Structure formats: C-alpha cells, structure tokens
Amino acid sequence: MSKVQWEISNNEVTDRDTALRRLQEGTTGHVVCARDGACLQSYKEMEGIYHCEIVFKTDSCCPPVFAAPEGVTGKELEALYDRFANGDDFSFVEKEWEPLVAVEYRHRHNIMWFVFLFIAMVVVAVMAYEHGWM
Known part of the structure; x- marks a missing residue:
C-alpha cells in the first residue's frame, strides 16, 4: 500500500487522529489525506458538520473534484478518512457526490x-x- 500523508491547514501531521482532533477542536482549518496522487479533504462548516471533497489523480490539468452532497458528521468523516487511507474503492463518489467544475x-x-x-x-x-x- 502507498504512503498516506496527513495535513491540517498545510502542516503535515503524523496520523489521522491528530489531524481530525485538531480539526474538531479548531474553528478554522482543513484536513487533507493524500494517497496515490488523490486526496480527500474536509473543513468544518459548523459544530459537528463538515464539508468533504475528493480530488482524483488524472493526467488532466483540471482533475475531477467531487463534494459530498451535504455536510457529513464527525463519525461519517472518520469513516471516510479510514476507508480512503486504507485504499478502499471510492468510485461511488462519481455517482453519489456532486461534481464541481x-x-x-x-x-x-x-x-x-x-x-x-x-x-x-x-x-x-x-x-x-x-x-x-x-
């Protein structure tokens, strides 16, 4: 499995728990989990609700970006990050999430x-x- 990189507000952190804890405790910032040239990123919309996007790696100058159709809860966000970091198939987002131009x-x-x-x-x-x- 490829290396997974965690960042909170452009600062690399060692693991998922640290990144998500700092996102949940803070009032600003965003978490990025990068793997194989793709990344899953999120930021806090309001207490307990997060905006989540995924960017897939392509040869295009404008890679496809998909956003969760509505805010996700903290538990849903943790599950998404776990699945992404483990290399699970995320092709479902092309049908279920909103494409961003x-x-x-x-x-x-x-x-x-x-x-x-x-x-x-x-x-x-x-x-x-x-x-x-x-």
Missing part, C-alpha cells in the same frame, strides 16, 4: 464566449459599414 475550465469557457461574441460584433459592424447602415 474546475475554476480553470470555467475561466477558459468564459474567455471563449467573449472571443466569439467580440468577433461576431466586429463582423456585424463591418457588414453594416459596407452596406451604408452606419
């Missing part, structure tokens, strides 16, 4: 629309000028 993809998509609309406006302006409408 990567910021880079949205940004590129918006630029493409802007370029398309700009070119269309230039073409319309040139046609209007040639026909004497301007």
Whole structure:
C-alpha cells in the first residue's frame, strides 16, 4: 500500500487522529489525506458538520473534484478518512457526490464566449459599414 500523508491547514501531521482532533477542536482549518496522487479533504462548516471533497489523480490539468452532497458528521468523516487511507474503492463518489467544475475550465469557457461574441460584433459592424447602415 502507498504512503498516506496527513495535513491540517498545510502542516503535515503524523496520523489521522491528530489531524481530525485538531480539526474538531479548531474553528478554522482543513484536513487533507493524500494517497496515490488523490486526496480527500474536509473543513468544518459548523459544530459537528463538515464539508468533504475528493480530488482524483488524472493526467488532466483540471482533475475531477467531487463534494459530498451535504455536510457529513464527525463519525461519517472518520469513516471516510479510514476507508480512503486504507485504499478502499471510492468510485461511488462519481455517482453519489456532486461534481464541481474546475475554476480553470470555467475561466477558459468564459474567455471563449467573449472571443466569439467580440468577433461576431466586429463582423456585424463591418457588414453594416459596407452596406451604408452606419
């Protein structure tokens, strides 16, 4: 099995218990568990409820990110981290969790629309000028 790395707010810690205890006791921060290029990460939404996401390793510049559809409890979070660290299959998230669109993809998509609309406006302006409408 590959090495599992635990972090709380970008500081490496030795084990799951330390990371989760510090997340539960703190008011800010996030826990990351990295394995095989993928990571499971979470942060506290409110007391006892956590937001949880998983990022899968791919060759893409924008790897797929999935978020749990609703906040998870502390016990559910512990179970998810245990399963992930043990190398369990997490393919279920592709069906059960919400896919998040990567910021880079949205940004590129918006630029493409802007370029398309700009070119269309230039073409319309040139046609209007040639026909004497301007």
